[in-house]
Amino acid sequence: MSAPEPKNFDPKTPVSLNPPKDDPISLEELATADGSDPNKVWVAIKGVVFDVSGNKSYLPGGSYNVFAGKDASRGLAKSSVKQEDAVPQWNDLGPKEKQVLEDWFTFFSKRYNVLGKVPQYANL
Ligand code: HEM
Numbered sequence: 728m729s730a731p732e733p734k735n736f737d738p739k740t741p742v743s744l745n746p747p748k749d750d751p752i753s754l755e756e757l758a759t760a761d762g763s764d765p766n767k768v769w770v771a772i773k774g775v776v777f778d779v780s781g782n783k784s785y786l787p788g789g790s791y792n793v794f795a796g797k798d799a800s801r802g803l804a805k806s807s808v809k810q811e812d813a814v815p816q817w818n819d820l821g822p823k824e825k826q827v828l829e830d831w832f833t834f835f836s837k838r839y840n841v842l843g844k845v846p847q848y849a850n851l
Contacts, residue, residue: 742838747841751844751846752845768782771798771800771848773798779839793813798815805820805827818851
């Protein structure tokens with residue numbers, strides 16, 4: 728029996744990503760990317776906006792639609808898909824939850840293009 732390997736969150740099949748962008752994105756624009764247009768579906772983590780278009784999980788009726796068009800850092804950190812947790816505040820959470828959020832950030836970074844950031848959500 729071997730010890731469990733640390734997770735690196737690499738996708739099963741390689742994903743080729745664009746260089747991350749650093750453009751400012753407004754709250755209003757993020758909110759439009761909620762899955763009502765399947766070609767524009769975004770999820771932000773700690774203010775960084777990922778393009779999750781193409782993943783049905785984020786479309787209406789999908790398991791993770793609650794995160795679409797939002798910075799859902801808190802929900803990711805708490806492993807919660809409740810509406811009330813789909814908010815950007817994460818700084819008051821405990822170290823384990825902060826680590827879970829960091830792991831999700833890594834997971835998304837390895838799969839989705841970074842389109843820019845919502846400055847107001849950068850450090851909540
Ligand atoms: C019964 C409980 C759950 C089951 C069975 C489940 C199952 C899954 C499965 C099978 C995947 C796909 C994994 C992959 O692509 O390798 C996934 C992805 C994911 N799950 Fe869950 N999940 C559950 C609960 C949750 C909860 C509570 C959250 C809240 C944070 C969550 C957040 C996510 C996210 C963000 C993804 C990534 C989707 C992506 O590829 O972008 N899941 N889940």
